[in-house]
Amino acid sequence: MAILGIRVVRLNQKTSTPATVTYIGFDDTALSGEIVVHSEHSRAVMAVFESLFDNDYPIESIIPIGDLPEGAEDDDPEYSNTSGFHCRTVAGTDRC
Numbered sequence: 001m002a003i004l005g006i007r008v009v010r011l012n013q014k015t016s017t018p019a020t021v022t023y024i025g026f027d028d029t030a031l032s033g034e035i036v037v038h039s040e041h042s043r044a045v046m047a048v049f050e051s052l053f054d055n056d057y058p059i060e061s062i063i064p065i066g067d068l069p070e071g072a073e074d075d076d077p078e079y080s081n082t083s084g085f086h087c088r089t090v091a092g093t094d095r096c
Contacts, residue, residue, distance in 0.1 A: 021049040023059045033062025036085040045084070 018036045025031045030053075037045045052059065060080040068081060089095065 018064065019046050019049075021046065021053070021062060023049060023053055023062055024056050026058045026060060028056075028058075031062075033059075033082070034064055034067075035062050035083060036064050038085065 018034050019042055020032060020034050022030050022032055035045065035049070059082050062082045065081075065083045065085075068083075
């Protein structure tokens with residue numbers, strides 16, 4: 001099974017799930033990453049990543065947006081990352 005584990009946390013007034021998944025890197029090694037999705041969709045998202053892993057589909061990286069190196073989430077064609085939920089602050093507030 002490709003999925004290592006799952007835990008539920010509270011994020012920005014909504015229940016979101018950081019799901020730890022195992023994926024195949026472009027060097028054909030099994031790697032571990034974390035993707036944050038709404039808990040309502042976590043099982044479906046996990047099933048997709050399990051299928052990708054089982055079919056040796058390569059993914060460059062899976063890192064939550066907030067954990068990326070500064071500037072990596074910008075439109076940098078040299079950087080490829082798979083991620084889910086990304087909180088963007090509403091202008092003039094401190095909320096998403």
